[in-house]
Amino acid sequence: xxxxxxxxxxxxxxxxxxxxxxxxxxxxxxxxxxxxxxxxxxxxxxxxxxxxxxxxxxxxxxxxxxxxxxxxxxxxxxxxxxxxxxxxxxxxxxxxxxxxxxxxxxxxxxxxxxxxxxxxxxxxxxxxxxxxxxxxxxxxx
Numbered sequence: 001x002x003x004x005x006x007x008x009x010x011x012x013x014x015x016x017x018x019x020x021x022x023x024x025x026x027x028x029x030x031x032x033x034x035x036x037x038x039x040x041x042x043x044x045x046x047x048x049x050x051x052x053x054x055x056x057x058x059x060x061x062x063x064x065x066x067x068x069x070x071x072x073x074x075x076x077x078x079x080x081x082x083x084x085x086x087x088x089x090x091x092x093x094x095x096x097x098x099x100x101x102x103x104x105x106x107x108x109x110x111x112x113x114x115x116x117x118x119x120x121x122x123x124x125x126x127x128x129x130x131x132x133x134x135x136x137x138x139x140x141x
Contacts, residue, residue: 007112028042055096067084121134
């Protein structure tokens with residue numbers, strides 16, 4: 001008989017979060033890693049002509065902050081552990097250089113049949129503006 005995944009380390013309502021002020025270095029460093037040098041991120045003159053009026057951080061950077069919190073959750077599971085495997089998120093507002101964002105996950109559902117935890121995911125700015133929302137899925141191995 002196969003060993004059952006260790007889902008009991010999670011309870012509905014469990015949560016974790018990560019906060020960070022987004023710097024120019026973050027935007028340029030991320031662009032260098034993934035190759036996203038789109039003008040709205042790295043060219044102020046270009047960005048001034050967009051609806052944002054200034055440079056904005058890459059949306060995938062906010063997803064990265066959610067991934068950080070998914071890592072916090074995965075670390076709760078003893079060997080063989082857990083992995084994040086799905087992100088269903090929507091971007092709802094831009095993140096500007098200098099904004100402080102908080103990525104938060106709240107466990108809303110446990111699917112024991114699929115060994116999966118489903119989290120509400122949200123990233124907010126310092127003024128409470130939601131910049132990303134959706135669901136993330138953690139597979140317990």
